[in-house]
Amino acid sequence: MKPDTALIHHNYQAPGDFVSPQIAVHKASSVFFTDVKAMRERNWLDKTGYTYGLHGTPTTFTLEERLCQLEGAKHCVLLPSGLAALAQVNLALLKCGDEILIPDNAYGPLKALAEVELAQWGISHQYYDPMDPQNLAETIGPQTRLVWLEAPGSVTLEFPDLPALLAVCRDKQVISALDNTWGAGVAFQPFDFLPSSSGSGGVDVSVHALTKYPSGGGDVLMGSITTCDDAIAKRLKLSHMRLGFGVGANDAELVLRSLPSIRMRYLAQDESCRRVAKWCLQQAAFAQVLHPAVTHSPGHVHWRDLCAAGELANTDVHSGGAAASLLSLRFDPTISDAQVDRFCNALQLFKLGFSWAGPISLVVPYDLSKMRQHAPTELMQGGFVRLAIGLESSDDLIEDLAQALATIG
Numbered sequence: 194m195k196p197d198t199a200l201i202h203h204n205y206q207a208p209g210d211f212v213s214p215q216i217a218v219h220k221a222s223s224v225f226f227t228d229v230k231a232m233r234e235r236n237w238l239d240k241t242g243y244t245y246g247l248h249g250t251p252t253t254f255t256l257e258e259r260l261c262q263l264e265g266a267k268h269c270v271l272l273p274s275g276l277a278a279l280a281q282v283n284l285a286l287l288k289c290g291d292e293i294l295i296p297d298n299a300y301g302p303l304k305a306l307a308e309v310e311l312a313q314w315g316i317s318h319q320y321y322d323p324m325d326p327q328n329l330a331e332t333i334g335p336q337t338r339l340v341w342l343e344a345p346g347s348v349t350l351e352f353p354d355l356p357a358l359l360a361v362c363r364d365k366q367v368i369s370a371l372d373n374t375w376g377a378g379v380a381f382q383p384f385d386f387l388p389s390s391s392g393s394g395g396v397d398v399s400v401h402a403l404t405k406y407p408s409g410g411g412d413v414l415m416g417s418i419t420t421c422d423d424a425i426a427k428r429l430k431l432s433h434m435r436l437g438f439g440v441g442a443n444d445a446e447l448v449l450r451s452l453p454s455i456r457m458r459y460l461a462q463d464e465s466c467r468r469v470a471k472w473c474l475q476q477a478a479f480a481q482v483l484h485p486a487v488t489h490s491p492g493h494v495h496w497r498d499l500c501a502a503g504e505l506a507n508t509d510v511h512s513g514g515a516a517a518s519l520l521s522l523r524f525d526p527t528i529s530d531a532q533v534d535r536f537c538n539a540l541q542l543f544k545l546g547f548s549w550a551g552p553i554s555l556v557v558p559y560d561l562s563k564m565r566q567h568a569p570t571e572l573m574q575g576g577f578v579r580l581a582i583g584l585e586s587s588d589d590l591i592e593d594l595a596q597a598l599a600t601i602g
């Protein structure tokens with residue numbers, strides 16, 4: 194054997210019994226088969242073997258199984274972003290002529306996907322009022338095949354009566370798909386939250402932007418789709434394969450690295466966010482503090498029933514249960530849009546940037562008038578910002594908010 198060849202087909206094999214806290218970063222396009230029979234009999238639909246890098250490696254299989262553990266699911270596929278995971282659910286489960294329903298306060302890019310690509314492919318959509326299960330029941334039509342759910346809404350954080358919305362989907366026999374990024378498998382279990390009297394269980398499909406808590410670092414983009422339904426899982430997996438989606442091994446490793454601390458980070462950021470919310474409730478500049486654990490925030494009781502069952506609220510910011518570290522603020526209408534911009538620009542620790550659940554706190558101003566069809570008029574009065582609380586000390590974050598408010602006072 195020539196040296197060049199020997200360098201590639203080297204006969205040293207490292208011992209296979211290396212055991213350490215984290216799974217190795219397995220990288221592959223080609224995966225070798227032992228013989229032609231094994232190649233011909235390849236099966237990539239379950240995790241009994243390996244066929245091609247795109248269809249799974251020990252690293253991605255491990256991540257999928259751990260995400261199933263987190264969300265209480267049976268099957269999982271990984272996508273290159275949370276948005277790609279939302280898209281893939283639509284691509285796998287819908288065809289021309291079908292209709293989907295989307296909550297009016299849904300993650301904006303899902304609405305954009307429905308309004309442009311899905312519409313071009315003959316898949317129509319309607320928006321429903323997530324705070325009114327009756328409105329959902331009335332909006333479901335003969336062509337409705339999929340209902341999107343989100344708890345709470347992405348920017349305005351109203352918490353819907355998720356069991357009631359799901360009961361409508363089941364009654365009308367329409368597939369339910371939840372964007373579970375906020376709950377993250379920590380605040381509630383997406384496949385097991387219904388009261389046992391209704392037959393127990395949960396949504397048909399859960400989508401999770403792993404970019405948020407599972408990564409936790411603000412440095413990875415990834416998404417997952419999980420389900421307990423074997424037939425839906427097969428449709429998702431076949432479509433995922435035909436569309437050629439996959440994720441990079443290094444990114445999968447980063448998420449695996451962060452997953453063990455997800456609950457601790459979620460709860461720590463939750464506590465810090467509620468401290469900030471409590472302070473904001475005392476500021477005259479804010480007409481409304483939106484956070485599901487805040488007593489007067491829209492849908493607070495639904496959050497309490499789902500995420501803090503049996504625990505009674507006895508403070509402005511209920512201290513039980515779990516909630517993600519997002520907080521939205523509606524400014525008093527006497528404060529101009531230019532002042533709200535000045536407030537955002539004056540913040541030092543809070544950075545202007547999208548996403549959330551990383552170590553650094555973020556702020557985004559929103560123009561709700563461009564985003565909503567079904568919204569209380571009150572919500573539209575006054576400037577609106579969303580804060581994402583990171584891992585800094587809440588004392589410092591409150592001080593930062595106070596100095597920024599002072600600049601517009």
Ligand SMILES: *Cc1c(COP(=O)(O)O)cnc(C)c1O
Pocket residue numbers: 273274275276277300347372374375402403404405414415416548
């Ligand atoms: C961030 C986010 C997504 C999309 O995740 P990306 O990985 O950024 O594409 C989807 N849904 C919700 C609710 C999100 O917050």
